[in-house]
Amino acid sequence: MALELNGVPVDDTYCEAFDGIYSRFIITAKHRWLLKSAAYGATALPSTVFGESEGGIDRWLSPSETPDGRHGAIAQVWVQKSKKFMDVLTREMSKRIRQGVLVVPTTRVFNATDSETKFDAELNIGRCGDGYEWEEEMWGRKVIRVPIMFGEFIIERYIGYAEGVAGGNIWYFCDSEESALEAGELAVEALKEIDGVITSFGICSAGSKPETKYPEIGPTTNHYFCPTLKNKIPDSKVPDGVKSIPEIVINGINLDVLKKAMYVCMEVASKVDGVLRISSGNYDGKLGQHKIYLRDIIEEYS
Template identity: 50%
Template structure:
């Protein structure tokens, strides 16, 4: 598993790491610890730092947790009713590229799934990247009328709103579906390779009529990847 969080470049890195540590601990406690026979091990690649899991995860044992050497690693053992949850005491973290994407515009529902699966197969061959949403049906935009929700639907690209929006709609004629594939990676080069092979895969399908990407006028994100420069 990989867990990703944002970096606030207006603040010291340690502040973003602390926020990430809190979010990570929620995920582990609520999504992993509660499942029978699970464990968490450090599999970080060239980490720039380590997070101590005792304070926010280990203490789920309410003071009855203990440490011991297992599997050649320093493990925290958290006693639970289906014995027992194990987590490595220190988990590494690093910095990567998050949120690269491309859209493939389809005529049919079948093309959404068939082309998307082929794209994921191709992307999975590239080392150092993941597709956190796999085939994503809900591309978003940074602007919203409801700030407490966060990113909301990218309405100009919703096929069901084409008639309602009129000239504001950006859905091409004949397009009924606009799925998105999001890519995170440990380097910009790995992300670019993944985007290229993913796009090449979807273009093998006749019912994929166009490829684009969410760029938000270049306002969102530190990195800019131009699709034409990938080929």
């Protein structure tokens, strides 16, 4: 039976997703513009392909939702699940919080991961106080108060981490850049309403593939699906009439929330004029631990 949503064909395929380790934390600040600077700064560069970390904003919080009653945001940082993930996670959290959050005036950081497993933020972040930092209990949490030239930076001492699922994705085959941008923007906005997911690349314009002519630089362009190569290569997989193929890449704190997010991405885009087909990327099942079938998602959430 053919798949479709709101009259738009959906490929009967699957995406490959991966086990990952995430840390979910709250950033707060005195003013919204300071909060945005810190939240965007701490999560701006997705870079897991280099064995580092991937970040994104989960959702924005009102003052009534934060521990200290100020403007807030929940951010996520992800690393690959490996034997040495803890070393990578603590290093990457240190870099992103120290260079993205601590340097923005009035900011604070609190744990938002529902997990028994935690790391000690005093070791790689609190010690920015050069030994002059101290621990107190504030807002019902153990925090480290780090003296800085602007005043102080406060971070909860123990920040949680847990296992989630990364790399869920949806592709849109569109008749123009305009329809691709409209579909992508609607999807990214809709995901902001789902607690526990991030799309660290936003509207991703450059899907990659595992094989490459230049392994020293990492993954390269997925040439089979580049519209500008359609009439230049014999193995193009770009359908007629397709001018742009954006990808929405999603990480979720569990498989259920990831599947829900994938459905939402399909459903909102299927209502956009110019979206000719919806699909998902995979590598023949060779890389990811999870196969998430679009048919199963549609049957579960429609």
